[in-house]
Amino acid sequence: MAREEFDMPTLADVYRKFGETADAQLLETELGNVLLSLGAFEEDLLRGMNPNRAADLLGEIDASTLGRLLNRLRAKTRLPDGLEPLLSEALERRNRLSHSFYRRHNFRRNSDEGRGMMLKDLGCIHESIIKAYKGVMLLSGIDPDSIASTHAPTRHLPI
Numbered sequence: 001m002a003r004e005e006f007d008m009p010t011l012a013d014v015y016r017k018f019g020e021t022a023d024a025q026l027l028e029t030e031l032g033n034v035l036l037s038l039g040a041f042e043e044d045l046l047r048g049m050n051p052n053r054a055a056d057l058l059g060e061i062d063a064s065t066l067g068r069l070l071n072r073l074r075a076k077t078r079l080p081d082g083l084e085p086l087l088s089e090a091l092e093r094r095n096r097l098s099h100s101f102y103r104r105h106n107f108r109r110n111s112d113e114g115r116g117m118m119l120k121d122l123g124c125i126h127e128s129i130i131k132a133y134k135g136v137m138l139l140s141g142i143d144p145d146s147i148a149s150t151h152a153p154t155r156h157l158p159i
Contacts, residue, residue: 008112009119017119018101021126024066024094027133031069032061034139038076066091083135090132093125101125 039057040046064072070087073079079087096104105121108114137144 009115011109011115014109014115014118014122017122017126018097021097021122021129023126023133024090024097024129027090027094027129027136028066028069030133030136030140031066031073032064034136035061035069035072035076037140042076066094077139080135080139083132083139086128086132086135090129093128097122097125 036058039061040054043050043053043057045054045057061069061072070091074084101121102109105114105118108118134144
């Protein structure tokens, strides 16, 4: 039996929303894709094959935190109007999610009202991260809202 919308939030609801909000990894992945593409063009890795340099570039990107990825992107390209504040807000909120969310909410997890506050906070964090993600997708020429109705791959594709 499905829980009714008016039910009080459970701790499991908070944990589930926390996991969903960790979609920040999508933002990091797309920033990495943009940086890899820019680096491949800058270093002529598409025509002048250099697998070692390509692997090094990918390793540098993969080892970067979200903040470092944003700094690298800012150094390589001018961001469209409106994207910079979205990215800055997403970084701040993602850092709060990862480093202090539970500490800041403390014992709220022990009451219905407190868990409701936690879910509302997670909703705001998630919305911020998704807005930034969609903005970065547009840098790649992909409008996620226009492709929402298409079928995405469901199996693992080796990279």
